[in-house]
Amino acid sequence: MSFLGIDKGxxxxxxxxxxxxxEIVHRVQHETGRACGSCQMxxxxxxxxxxxxxxxxxxQVAADRRAPVQSIGISFGGPVNAETGTTILSHHVSGWEGVPLRDLFEDWFGIRTRVDNDANVGCLGEWRFGAGRGCRDLLYVNIGTGIGGGIIANGQLVRGAxxxxxxxxxxxxxxxxxxRPDGPPCTCGRRGCLESFASGPGIERRYHERFxxxxxxxxxxxxxMENxxxxxxxxxxxxxxxxxxxGTAVSLLNPELVIVGGGVSEAGDSLFTPLYRLLQHYGFxxxxxxxxxxxQLGYDAGIIGAVALAMGTRQ
Ligand SMILES: [Zn+2]
Incomplete structure (x- = not known):
C-alpha cells in the first residue's frame, strides 16, 4: 500500500x-508561478x-505499482479547520477562504484525506519519522520566516479549541x-511576540537596528561562527x-524532548549551544x-509530515 503526502506551500x-x-518512492514538484514577477498571481x-x-x-502511479493509495495527507501553509479539513485562508494566494479541501479530495478519489496546517504537520513528521521517534511528549518549534510549533502530549497531537x-x-x-505588550510589531498585529524577535526577519531587523x-x-x-x-x-x-x-512552554508541558527545525535552526552550534545553556535557566x-x-527531516519535512498526517495523529 502507498500513502500520498502533499505539501502546499x-x-x-x-x-x-x-x-x-x-520511504519516498515517487516525487513531483510543481512551482505555482507566483515567484515570477511578470506572471499573473x-x-x-x-x-x-x-x-x-x-x-x-x-x-494512478500507485495503482499501476499495485500499491494503491491508502490515505492522503495535505500540509497547508495557513490556518485550517483540521476537523472538517476546510482551509481558513492563505497569506500568499487569494481565494482560499473556506475551501473544503478534504471533501474535494475524498469526492475526487474516494480516498480518506486529512488536512492540517504546516506547523502541526511538521510536528507529526518529526514525531513519526524524524528526531521525535518513540517519544510520547514533545515540543516542536519551527523557526524560519515565522515561528510555528506543535505539541505531542501523551502520544497525541494537541490541537486546542x-x-x-x-x-x-x-x-x-x-x-x-x-x-501592556510592547516591543517590535508582529505579523499577528500585536507587539513583543517571540516571532518578532527571533524569527529570521526578526534577527535581521535586530542586527540592522544595532549595527x-x-x-x-x-x-x-x-x-x-567565525567569531x-x-x-x-x-x-x-x-x-x-x-x-x-x-522555557515557558517546557515548564508548562514537561516534554521529554524539544525539536527545533526550520531555516534558522540550520545555524547549528552557534545557536544551539547558547540555547541549550540558557534553557536550563528558563525551563523548569x-x-x-x-x-x-x-x-531531522529538513527539506522533506512538509511531505513526510503530510504522510504522517495521512497515517493518523495518534500512536
Ligand atoms: Zn504575534
Missing amino acids: GTRHTFALTTDKG EDAQAEIEALHAVASELV NNLAGEIGHTIIDSDSGV DQRLTCREIFINA DRDAAAIVEEAAHYLARGI SQAGPVRVVPA
Missing part, C-alpha cells in the same frame, strides 16, 4: 508517494486544479512598559529570547535538563 507544491515506512481555483491534476497522476495549540511564536515575551548594516540571517550566523563579536551578540540575544519562549524541570535537538 506559498509558491511550491510538493507531492510524494511513500511506503508505510515513509494564481488564485485558489487554479491551485486546486493543479493539485487535482498532479494528485490524479500519482493515485481552534487548532491553534502550539503557536509558541505568538507568546509575548517583551513588555517594556510593564502594563546599521543589513545582513541576511544566514550571514549573521556564519559571521557568528565576529557583533554577530555573536545578536545570535546570543536570539537564543536568549528563544530560551525564554521555549526537577527531572533535569530537557533535551533539545535539531529537526
Whole structure:
C-alpha cells in the first residue's frame, strides 16, 4: 500500500508517494508561478486544479505499482479547520477562504484525506519519522520566516479549541512598559511576540537596528561562527529570547524532548549551544535538563509530515 503526502506551500507544491515506512518512492514538484514577477498571481481555483491534476497522476502511479493509495495527507501553509479539513485562508494566494479541501479530495478519489496546517504537520513528521521517534511528549518549534510549533502530549497531537495549540511564536515575551505588550510589531498585529524577535526577519531587523548594516540571517550566523563579536551578540540575544519562549512552554508541558527545525535552526552550534545553556535557566524541570535537538527531516519535512498526517495523529 502507498500513502500520498502533499505539501502546499506559498509558491511550491510538493507531492510524494511513500511506503508505510515513509520511504519516498515517487516525487513531483510543481512551482505555482507566483515567484515570477511578470506572471499573473494564481488564485485558489487554479491551485486546486493543479493539485487535482498532479494528485490524479500519482493515485494512478500507485495503482499501476499495485500499491494503491491508502490515505492522503495535505500540509497547508495557513490556518485550517483540521476537523472538517476546510482551509481558513492563505497569506500568499487569494481565494482560499473556506475551501473544503478534504471533501474535494475524498469526492475526487474516494480516498480518506486529512488536512492540517504546516506547523502541526511538521510536528507529526518529526514525531513519526524524524528526531521525535518513540517519544510520547514533545515540543516542536519551527523557526524560519515565522515561528510555528506543535505539541505531542501523551502520544497525541494537541490541537486546542481552534487548532491553534502550539503557536509558541505568538507568546509575548517583551513588555517594556510593564502594563501592556510592547516591543517590535508582529505579523499577528500585536507587539513583543517571540516571532518578532527571533524569527529570521526578526534577527535581521535586530542586527540592522544595532549595527546599521543589513545582513541576511544566514550571514549573521556564519559571521557568528567565525567569531565576529557583533554577530555573536545578536545570535546570543536570539537564543536568549528563544530560551525564554521555549522555557515557558517546557515548564508548562514537561516534554521529554524539544525539536527545533526550520531555516534558522540550520545555524547549528552557534545557536544551539547558547540555547541549550540558557534553557536550563528558563525551563523548569526537577527531572533535569530537557533535551533539545535539531529537526531531522529538513527539506522533506512538509511531505513526510503530510504522510504522517495521512497515517493518523495518534500512536
Ligand atoms: Zn504575534
